[in-house]
Amino acid sequence: MSYESLVIEERSTNKKKQKPETKEIPFGRKFTDHMFTMDYDEVKGWHDPKIVPYQPINLDPAAMIFHYGQTVFEGLKAYRTDDERVLLFRPDRNLARLNKSSERLSIPALDEDKVMDYLLELVRLERDWVPSFEGTSLYIRPFIISTEPNLAVAPSKSYTFMVILSPVGPYFSGGIHPVQINVEDQFTRAVKGGTGMAKTAGNYSSGYQAQAKASETGNADVLWLDGVEKKYIEEVGSMNIFFKIDGEVVTPALNGSILKGITRTSILEVLNDWNVPVTERKISIDELAEAYDAGKLEEAFGTGTAAVISPVGELNWKGKKMEINNREIGPLSQELYDTITGIQRGRREDTYGWTVEV
Amino acid sequence: MSYESLVIEERSTNKKKQKPETKEIPFGRKFTDHMFTMDYDEVKGWHDPKIVPYQPINLDPAAMIFHYGQTVFEGLKAYRTDDERVLLFRPDRNLARLNKSSERLSIPALDEDKVMDYLLELVRLERDWVPSFEGTSLYIRPFIISTEPNLAVAPSKSYTFMVILSPVGPYFSGGIHPVQINVEDQFTRAVKGGTGMAKTAGNYSSGYQAQAKASETGNADVLWLDGVEKKYIEEVGSMNIFFKIDGEVVTPALNGSILKGITRTSILEVLNDWNVPVTERKISIDELAEAYDAGKLEEAFGTGTAAVISPVGELNWKGKKMEINNREIGPLSQELYDTITGIQRGRREDTYGWTVEV
Numbered sequence: 001m002s003y004e005s006l007v008i009e010e011r012s013t014n015k016k017k018q019k020p021e022t023k024e025i026p027f028g029r030k031f032t033d034h035m036f037t038m039d040y041d042e043v044k045g046w047h048d049p050k051i052v053p054y055q056p057i058n059l060d061p062a063a064m065i066f067h068y069g070q071t072v073f074e075g076l077k078a079y080r081t082d083d084e085r086v087l088l089f090r091p092d093r094n095l096a097r098l099n100k101s102s103e104r105l106s107i108p109a110l111d112e113d114k115v116m117d118y119l120l121e122l123v124r125l126e127r128d129w130v131p132s133f134e135g136t137s138l139y140i141r142p143f144i145i146s147t148e149p150n151l152a153v154a155p156s157k158s159y160t161f162m163v164i165l166s167p168v169g170p171y172f173s174g175g176i177h178p179v180q181i182n183v184e185d186q187f188t189r190a191v192k193g194g195t196g197m198a199k200t201a202g203n204y205s206s207g208y209q210a211q212a213k214a215s216e217t218g219n220a221d222v223l224w225l226d227g228v229e230k231k232y233i234e235e236v237g238s239m240n241i242f243f244k245i246d247g248e249v250v251t252p253a254l255n256g257s258i259l260k261g262i263t264r265t266s267i268l269e270v271l272n273d274w275n276v277p278v279t280e281r282k283i284s285i286d287e288l289a290e291a292y293d294a295g296k297l298e299e300a301f302g303t304g305t306a307a308v309i310s311p312v313g314e315l316n317w318k319g320k321k322m323e324i325n326n327r328e329i330g331p332l333s334q335e336l337y338d339t340i341t342g343i344q345r346g347r348r349e350d351t352y353g354w355t356v357e358v
Numbered sequence: 359m360s361y362e363s364l365v366i367e368e369r370s371t372n373k374k375k376q377k378p379e380t381k382e383i384p385f386g387r388k389f390t391d392h393m394f395t396m397d398y399d400e401v402k403g404w405h406d407p408k409i410v411p412y413q414p415i416n417l418d419p420a421a422m423i424f425h426y427g428q429t430v431f432e433g434l435k436a437y438r439t440d441d442e443r444v445l446l447f448r449p450d451r452n453l454a455r456l457n458k459s460s461e462r463l464s465i466p467a468l469d470e471d472k473v474m475d476y477l478l479e480l481v482r483l484e485r486d487w488v489p490s491f492e493g494t495s496l497y498i499r500p501f502i503i504s505t506e507p508n509l510a511v512a513p514s515k516s517y518t519f520m521v522i523l524s525p526v527g528p529y530f531s532g533g534i535h536p537v538q539i540n541v542e543d544q545f546t547r548a549v550k551g552g553t554g555m556a557k558t559a560g561n562y563s564s565g566y567q568a569q570a571k572a573s574e575t576g577n578a579d580v581l582w583l584d585g586v587e588k589k590y591i592e593e594v595g596s597m598n599i600f601f602k603i604d605g606e607v608v609t610p611a612l613n614g615s616i617l618k619g620i621t622r623t624s625i626l627e628v629l630n631d632w633n634v635p636v637t638e639r640k641i642s643i644d645e646l647a648e649a650y651d652a653g654k655l656e657e658a659f660g661t662g663t664a665a666v667i668s669p670v671g672e673l674n675w676k677g678k679k680m681e682i683n684n685r686e687i688g689p690l691s692q693e694l695y696d697t698i699t700g701i702q703r704g705r706r707e708d709t710y711g712w713t714v715e716v
Binding site: 026027028029031035054055056057058059060061062063065066067068069070071073104105106139141143145146149150151152153154155162164166186187188189190191192193194195200201202203204205206207208209211212227228229230237238 | 387427429549562
């Protein structure tokens with residue numbers, strides 16, 4: 001792997017974009033002044049790392065990304081603290097997972113240390129874009145696309161790695177609130193031996209039909225069951241899922257089709273630290289329904305970078321409606337949310353060493 | 359849906375590319391002088407159909423195609439006959455399937471009749487690019503990409519539909535010959551409720567690891583088993599699969615995870631026409647191995663646009679090696695190949711009405 005030193009080509013000051021002035025920033029539609037790019041070919045490996053003004057990509061119509069979906073991505077956030085520091089949350093985990101995803105998609109690995117330096121440099125250059133309003137952050141989207149113009153069904157010989165940045169508002173504009181979720185029994189997100197554990201494009205658009213079906217009946221998201229038996233709970237939309245049943249926290253065990261969420265991992269660590277009983281295991285939708293009927297389903301929440309903790313207020317499964325904790329956020333969900341976001345915003349001591357200052 | 363009339367912007371004659379002069383044309387790397395494009399937005403629907411010089415696409419780095427894989431494609435061929443006519447093979451089926459794929463991916467439908475006209479117009483303009491050497495053709499790649507710059511996980515509000523053309527050589531340069539195939543028992547291509555029946559990008563790159571594993575042991579391709587039980591045969595690489603067992607032809611029934619191949623459909627029709635017994639049903643790898651051991655596995659072949667018929671000479675499954683018909687093309691495979699390619703090249707009477715003259 002040959003990496004050269006980073007070239008920074010700054011946009012001229014009078015061409016800079018206007019930064020958002022309220023916390024009502026729609027997710028993922030506004031981008032900062034600069035982006036990072038680095039190319040790969042078989043001779044030079046990953047090369048030519050650059051920070052350049054945010055600009056369109058020029059690709060041959062036969063570029064493999066348009067035809068065979070060989071691509072991976074990540075998502076993480078930069079947070080502004082009350083004392084004007086900028087913190088990232090476990091960015092090393094994102095880069096490690098990016099490489100795991102790339103392995104599954106036959107994309108050449110990145111040097112995580114080098115890329116961490118480039119990422120920090122980009123966020124440093126754009127640090128004025130990290131918003132300070134409550135609940136806001138700068139969303140960071142690293143992604144790799146296959147660029148070889150070739151219609152043969154085989155791994156690309158060239159790639160571009162990019163990082164773009166987008167200031168984003170709070171996931172729930174009125175603060176954290178429980179959502180209504182539909183248990184999907186027809187469509188499948190992923191199956192063992194597939195790509196479910198990787199952050200790759202095809203896993204996302206394949207869920208749009210289930211998402212539309214859920215929306216039609218007033219649900220905000222989809223709870224996916226396993227692709228084999230349509231029985232075991234996997235994840236919610238683009239989040240992992242946790243349940244508190246009779247005092248114990250359970251989350252589906254990583255089985256090859258579930259994404260290993262960084263918020264998920266962090267919550268497992270926090271719960272262990274608190275001596276709250278927590279288990280990663282198979283959990284069937286029937287078991288969940290029985291626990292609900294027995295009055296033992298105390299809390300349910302999704303976890304992910306976007307919302308951190310997203311409480312589930314209602315689960316709908318084949319006509320059965322399960323209202324959880326009177327559709328209110330539960331005490332454990334709230335405490336986890338306060339703890340993780342507190343660490344992210346520098347308001348709680350980071351005893352875990354999870355934050356990285358830019 | 360609002361469609362305007364087609365605008366044709368021709369490349370100046372002195373800038374035209376050189377056409378291949380031998381039949382050794384690598385697949386999918388050389389493209390013709392022009393391409394077709396048409397855009398979609400929520401207000402105008404599909405609009406602005408154009409034939410323009412082949413040129414790069416300009417996209418925002420946040421364009422949804424790069425992140426969530428909302429995209430579909432098709433593949434078909436134009437053949438030159440001995441009397442210099444140019445024929446397409448069942449192009450209506452490709453456009454119908456494109457719309458089926460789009461439905462699964464939440465992409466707005468195209469008007470198939472209009473698009474057929476545009477497609478024919480493009481091939482007409484590029485008809486000098488249809489090669490005449492034995493086994494060559496002009497490969498046609500229609501595809502739709504999602505273009506809205508937005509990182510929200512939801513269907514795009516804008517799309518571009520394109521058609522690019524690529525002269526291609528014979529699939530097997532030395533003529534049709536049997537290949538060695540590995541039965542994949544670890545990775546999964548598709549599962550019920552997923553996107554296996556759609557021609558969408560994510561289905562293809564997800565197979566690269568299995569493909570690499572197969573190549574390492576000298577296999578040319580992968581035979582996929584079902585994602586649920588890893589027991590039932592689904593398809594080969596990017597082809598459908600047929601077996602002749604004890605005088606009867608069988609092919610896996612369409613189950614929601616298998617692509618409905620146009621060559622597959624055509625072969626079923628031809629076999630029925632010939633009164634050869636043929637069944638679409640579930641077929642397990644164990645049943646196949648038993649038939650092999652009993653000396654009843656007479657022929658095996660993949661079917662698809664690329665090779666039309668690709669005989670399987672050897673199947674490898676968990677250390678078991680099955681050599682089929684002494685690694686030679688079987689009489690039925692040969693007759694099917696001659697029949698389909700004969701119709702495609704205008705050498706056999708098209709009693710089915712499958713060809714469309716450009």
